[in-house]
Amino acid sequence: MSYEIxxxxxxxxxxxxxxxxxxxxxxxxxFNAYSILTGKDRILTAIIQRYLxxxxxxxxxxxxxxxxxxxxxxxxxxxxxxxxxxVPVSISIILLAIRGSYYAFENYGSQGHRGYAFMYGATGxxxxxxxxxxxxxxxxxxxxxxxxxxxxxxxxxxxSPLTWSIVILSIIAVLYISSVFLTWYxxxxxxxxxxxxxxxxxxxxxxxxxxxxxxxxxELRSHNPEHFDSLMNLWWMFAISFIFFVGSVWLIWKQKNYxxxxxxxxxxFAFAFFAYGISKYPYLxxxxxxxxxxxxxxxxxxxxxxxxxxxxxxxxPSLYLLMRLFLFDDQYxxxxx
Amino acid sequence: MPLFEDPVFGSRMLTLLTLTFHIIFATLGVGIPLMxxxxxxxxxxxxxxxxxxxxxxxxxxxxxxxxxxxxxGTAIGLQLxxxxxxxxxxxGHVIALPLFMEVFAFFFEAIFLGIxxxxxxxxxxxxxxxxxxxxxxxxxAISAFFITTVNGFMNSPEGFSIVDGQMTGVNPIEAMFxxxxxxxxxHVIATAFMTSSFVLAAVAAFKLLRRSNHxxxxxxxxxxxxxxxxxxxxxxxxxxxxxxxxxxxxxxxLAAAEWHFETEAEAPLVLYGVLGEGNEPEYAIEIPxxxxxxxxxxxxxxxxxxxxxxxxxxxPLFVHYFFDTMITIGMFxxxxxxxxxxxxxxxxxxxxxxxMRWLIVAGGPLSILAIEAGWWMAExxxxxxxxxxxxxxxxxxxxxxxxxxxxxxxxxxxxxxxxGVAVVLTKIFKDNPVELELGEQGGDRS
Numbered sequence: 001m002s003y004e005i006x007x008x009x010x011x012x013x014x015x016x017x018x019x020x021x022x023x024x025x026x027x028x029x030x031f032n033a034y035s036i037l038t039g040k041d042r043i044l045t046a047i048i049q050r051y052l053x054x055x056x057x058x059x060x061x062x063x064x065x066x067x068x069x070x071x072x073x074x075x076x077x078x079x080x081x082x083x084x085x086x087v088p089v090s091i092s093i094i095l096l097a098i099r100g101s102y103y104a105f106e107n108y109g110s111q112g113h114r115g116y117a118f119m120y121g122a123t124g125x126x127x128x129x130x131x132x133x134x135x136x137x138x139x140x141x142x143x144x145x146x147x148x149x150x151x152x153x154x155x156x157x158x159x160s161p162l163t164w165s166i167v168i169l170s171i172i173a174v175l176y177i178s179s180v181f182l183t184w185y186x187x188x189x190x191x192x193x194x195x196x197x198x199x200x201x202x203x204x205x206x207x208x209x210x211x212x213x214x215x216x217x218x219e220l221r222s223h224n225p226e227h228f229d230s231l232m233n234l235w236w237m238f239a240i241s242f243i244f245f246v247g248s249v250w251l252i253w254k255q256k257n258y259x260x261x262x263x264x265x266x267x268x269f270a271f272a273f274f275a276y277g278i279s280k281y282p283y284l285x286x287x288x289x290x291x292x293x294x295x296x297x298x299x300x301x302x303x304x305x306x307x308x309x310x311x312x313x314x315x316x317p318s319l320y321l322l323m324r325l326f327l328f329d330d331q332y333x334x335x336x337x
Numbered sequence: 338m339p340l341f342e343d344p345v346f347g348s349r350m351l352t353l354l355t356l357t358f359h360i361i362f363a364t365l366g367v368g369i370p371l372m373x374x375x376x377x378x379x380x381x382x383x384x385x386x387x388x389x390x391x392x393x394x395x396x397x398x399x400x401x402x403x404x405x406x407x408x409x410g411t412a413i414g415l416q417l418x419x420x421x422x423x424x425x426x427x428x429g430h431v432i433a434l435p436l437f438m439e440v441f442a443f444f445f446e447a448i449f450l451g452i453x454x455x456x457x458x459x460x461x462x463x464x465x466x467x468x469x470x471x472x473x474x475x476x477x478a479i480s481a482f483f484i485t486t487v488n489g490f491m492n493s494p495e496g497f498s499i500v501d502g503q504m505t506g507v508n509p510i511e512a513m514f515x516x517x518x519x520x521x522x523x524h525v526i527a528t529a530f531m532t533s534s535f536v537l538a539a540v541a542a543f544k545l546l547r548r549s550n551h552x553x554x555x556x557x558x559x560x561x562x563x564x565x566x567x568x569x570x571x572x573x574x575x576x577x578x579x580x581x582x583x584x585x586x587x588x589x590x591l592a593a594a595e596w597h598f599e600t601e602a603e604a605p606l607v608l609y610g611v612l613g614e615g616n617e618p619e620y621a622i623e624i625p626x627x628x629x630x631x632x633x634x635x636x637x638x639x640x641x642x643x644x645x646x647x648x649x650x651x652x653p654l655f656v657h658y659f660f661d662t663m664i665t666i667g668m669f670x671x672x673x674x675x676x677x678x679x680x681x682x683x684x685x686x687x688x689x690x691x692x693m694r695w696l697i698v699a700g701g702p703l704s705i706l707a708i709e710a711g712w713w714m715a716e717x718x719x720x721x722x723x724x725x726x727x728x729x730x731x732x733x734x735x736x737x738x739x740x741x742x743x744x745x746x747x748x749x750x751x752x753x754x755x756x757g758v759a760v761v762l763t764k765i766f767k768d769n770p771v772e773l774e775l776g777e778q779g780g781d782r783s
Contacts, residue, residue, distance in 0.1 A: 058451065061444045064411055071418060072437045075429025082422030086737045093415055094750050097408035101754055104404030105761040149736055296430050303434050303509045311441035318448045318472070325452060325459075 003301035004291045007073035010308060011066055012277045018062035019273065020177060020266060025059050026124035027178020029099075031201065033121025036114060040197065047186045047194045049107075058322070060100060072304050076294030080285050084143055084152040085134065092130040099123040125171050132170035136163045139224050140286030150288065162219045169212040173269075176205040180248065180265050184258035199252055206249045210242070213272065224286060230279040237275035244268035341741030345734040348420040351744045353716070355413045357709060358751045362406035364708050367481045367526065368533025369399045370474035375564065376557075377467050387553045390775060391560075393457065394766070395537065400454060401761055405754050407447075412747070420740065424723050424733035427504070431497045432490045434509040439483035446476025478526055485525045488715070489517035493586060494724050516586055520579040527571045528711070532704040534565030535670060539701025542694040553771050555689075559681065562697070566674035572667060577631065584632030584640060587725070590718040592643035593652040594660035595628055596621075604628035604640040608661055612654060652718045659714035666707035670700055 028048045035044040071078045099120060106116050137143065142157045143150050157163055179201035186194035221228040231238075248264035251257050282290040295301065339346045373392045380388030418425045449472040460466045490496075496512025497504055538561035544554045583591035592598070596607050596618050606628045610621025626636035633640070643651055673696055680688035687693055719725060723733045 058444070058447055060407060060411060061440065061447055064414055065440050065444070067415060067418070068433075068436050068440050071425055071429045072433030075426045075433070078418040078425035078429050079422045082418035082420075082425060083735055083737070086419045086735060086743060087739050089415055089419055090743045090746065093412045094746060097412060097750055097754065100408045100411075101404045101757060104401055105757050296433065297504070297507045299507045300430060300433055300509050304437055307434060307438050307441070311438065311444075315441065315444055315448075318445060322448050322452060325456070 003298065003305070004073070004295040006305060007069075007295070007301065008277075008281075008291060011069050011073065012274065014062055014069065015066045016270060016273050018059070018066060019173075020269065021059045021062055023128070023174040023177035024181045025178075026128055027174045027176075028182060029120045029124035030175065031121075031178065031182070031198070033118050033124075036117050043191075043194050043197055047189055047191055048182065050189070058319075060096070063096075069304075073296055073301065074284060074291065074294040075296055076289055077284055080143075080150050080289050080294075081134070081137075083150045084137065087154075088130060088133045092127060095123050095127050095130065099127065125174065128170040128174050129167045132166045133157070133163065136160070136166050138280070138283075138285050139220070139227065140283070140288075141223060143285065143288060145288065160223070162216070162223050165212060165216045165219055169209075169216055172205055172208045172212055176202065176209045177265065177269070179205060180252065180258075180262050183252065184262045187258050195258075199255070202252050203249070206245075206252075210245060227279060227283075227286065230281075231275070234275045234279055237271050237278075241268045241271035241275070244271065338741065340744055344736055344738070344740045345731050347740030347744055348734040349730060351740060351747060352413075352416065352420060353713075354744065354747060354751065355409065355416055356712065356716070358755070359406065359409035359413055360708060360712055361705055362402050362409060363481075364529045364532050364705070365399075365402050365536065366406040367477045367529035368531075369395060369402070369537070370470060370477050371530055372533055372537055372561065372564065373399065374467070374470045374474050376560065377463075377470065379560070381463050381467060385556075386775065387556050388560075389463075390553065390771065391557050394771065394774075396454060397765060398762055400450070401758060401765070403450065405758055409751075409754070410443075420735055421723065421733045422735055424728060427724065427728065428487075428490075430504055431494075431507055431509065431512045432487050435483040435486045435513045439480050442476050442480040442483060446473050446480065449473045449476070481526050481529060482522050485522045486513045486515070486518045489515050489521045491723060492521075492590075492715075492719055492725055493517035494727050499727070517582065520575060520582045523575045524572065524579055524711075527568050527575050528708060531565055531568035531572050531670070532708055534561045534568060535674075535697075535704040536701040537561045538565055539698045542697035545689075546691065546694050546698065549770075549772070551772060553775065558697070562674050562677050565670070566678055569667065569671045569674055573671060576664075576667065580631040581633065587719075588641035589643060589646040589650070590652060590656075591632065592641060592646070593654055593718060594656050594714060596643075596654065596657050597628060597640060598642045598644050600639060600642040600645060602629065602637055602639040604632070604638075606631065607657075608664075616654075650721060652720050656714045656718045659710040659717070662710035663707050663714060666703045666710075670704060670707075673697065673700060 032041070032045055032048045035041045102116060103120065106120075137152065137157065139162065142153050142160070144153060145151070179198050183195055183198040183202050186198055217228070217231060220231065244264045244267040248261040248268065251261040251264070280286075282292060284291055284294055296304075340350060341347065373395045376388045376395065377392035379385070380390075380392060449469055453466070453469040453473060456466060456469065490512055493515045494512075495515040496508040496510070498506050538558055541554045541557035541561060544551075545558065580591065595604075596610075596612065596616070597604060598616055603626055605623040605625045607618050608622040608624070610618045613619040628640055629636050629638045632638065677688055677693065677697070680693075721729045721731070723730045
């Protein structure tokens with residue numbers, strides 16, 4: 001396998017990890033705020049806080065890993081995306097910064113301010129929306145090269161239906177992923193009241209997820225026919241994804257095995273996410289930047305891969321310890337530790 | 338306003354703003370884990386509840402600082418690409434390795450910090466809990482190591498060559514262990530430990546000046562001043578090596594910091610003052626031979642002057658004041674902690690006098706100021722280069738028309754975060770005073 005493929009697979013996997021972990025976090029913030037608004041905070045807040053407390057920094061690292069890694073493996077992305085994304089990414093950074101630090105302030109300092117909870121809930125939906133713009137830009141059609149420098153056409157970007165469909169998908173997917181995970185988490189904690197409420201949210205957001213995702217594929221057909229065709233060649237991956245989706249919804253509907261339901265959900269998103277990723281190949285920014293003309297030199301690629309393997313050997317046992325202590329320790333989840 | 342009209346100037350100012358804010362939290366983030374570790378270790382060894390409580394309370398404040406360090410670190414990580422796209426494209430090819438490893442180190446640290454914080458009462462054996470801090474402190478220090486090598490690379494770009502505009506022969510290890518790295522890394526880590534100690538000492542001294550005369554604060558003060566002294570001395574020694582590195586490899590930076598224009602032997606060290614006609618320092622203190630000693634360990638050695646550097650490659654002369662600020666505060670802190678240590682060793686009352694405690698209180702913010710001044714000198718002193726001798730800031734910066742607007746937005750963000758930190762830290766410790774907490778723990782054994 002060539003270095004660029006290895007690099008791409010690693011980075012895409014980490015981005016997928018971020019999508020899942022961050023979705024749980026973003027959605028949890030929203031449900032928390034929503035429950036306060038509707039007077040159901042008694043049911044949800046405790047369970048959400050117990051999950052979020054020890055893991056919030058870890059979530060953020062997935063994102064950092066992705067953007068540092070992509071600059072390392074594909075330095076030209078720093079030039080292209082760096083030149084065009086100053087405004088949208090700065091907005092994302094500011095929102096992430098406010099959200100992350102105020103989470104810590106609230107958690108370790110003063111507790112229970114309602115305005116904070118609403119802000120935390122709102123950013124949970126705005127951040128995925130703002131980050132998803134990067135994916136839209138990568139589809140091409142919004143970037144012109146002027147005097148050798150890439151320029152973003154804001155008007156084209158924000159008047160495109162594709163942009164808004166991706167924004168809506170990102171928000172709905174966040175709510176769906178999060179509610180399925182929290183259903184399982186609440187159920188493990190033995191908190192049936194919270195579990196049944198979250199189960200209802202999961203069922204509400206299941207169908208919209210599939211509808212918006214299909215809508216995007218439909219829009220790509222006119223926006224980027226080349227990409228649409230390669231997506232269609234991978235129809236079987238989307239089919240598997242859909243079967244996973246049906247499986248997890250069925251389990252949640254029947255109130256059976258929420259753990260398996262969440263695993264199926266990960267499978268559903270993994271197949272869709274990787275099918276999307278593979279179909280984009282070889283473009284990093286359509287049509288200006290491909291994987292092969294932006295990849296770094298061999299020496300750097302080898303040393304990054306070695307560092308990556310060594311890093312994983314260090315991280316995986318540590319992550320395992322973290323999960324065992326907080327995610328899979330029934331006594332902790334139930335609030336007895 | 339140039340901030341809004343000139344993207345290069347705007348990019349420089351936004352980077353200055355972010356780094357100036359971030360470095361406070363990064364420095365404390367590297368230094369405080371070690372202090373927590375020392376306190377908890379002493380507490381376990383002497384079976385003294387006060388030290389355990391110190392570790393516990395420091396850790397509680399520490400996570401708030403880390404949170405801001407994380408989010409501002411994310412900001413600077415992305416801003417490097419957003420503001421300096423040309424630079425990051427080049428840097429990505431040569432110096433991406435330590436940047437990448439820094440993420441791993443931080444990941445490692447974050448995981449164990451999470452575990453450490455939430456397991457205070459989950460271990461029968463306190464020593465096991467203390468062990469969890471080792472990866473936290475190690476991860477923090479090694480993060481500082483990795484990221485500082487990147488800055489070293491900007492000052493001393495090595496590990497590649499450019500032939501006909503094409504980059505060849507990249508060696509990531511050589512780029513990481515460039516000539517500037519050893520002195521820079523040790524300087525950054527030593528000053529992080531020093532600053533963290535003195536900031537914590539300032540808190541303890543402040544508490545002792547206000548109503549509380551609790552043993553807890555006295556022990557805290559004593560411990561932090563001792564550790565601070567050790568690292569202040571270490572910093573001075575490393576600083577001397579840094580001077581020699583500069584004289585040998587980046588003479589223009591040392592010359593600008595020192596207002597040393599003509600190459601000459603027996604060069605004096607110029608402190609303070611203003612520049613008069615024809616760049617003649619006035620009202621300055623001159624220490625004879627001292628610059629020659631700093632640069633080459635030899636009072637008669639020749640030190641290269643700024644005039645040897647082409648005019649358009651000279652750093653701005655105001656870095657002199659940053660240099661002076663850093664050196665003055667460093668020396669002041671060595672003196673203060675030495676007097677404190679000596680006086681308390683001899684049992685002199687001056688160690689616990691109010692003026693002494695006020696000076697220690699001032700030492701906290703002053704140490705932070707010294708860190709800032711040091712970084713301002715390092716960064717302005719490299720101008721006009723972003724990568725010395727290879728790429729200037731003009732060539733590297735974005736052409737975006739919105740840099741000024743982003744500056745305003747980030748200034749607002751840092752203001753909010755700064756106020757937030759101050760409010761939250763005050764609240765955490767005011768709502769839960771140590772006397773109360775020690776009572777709750779039932780462990781006041783002194």
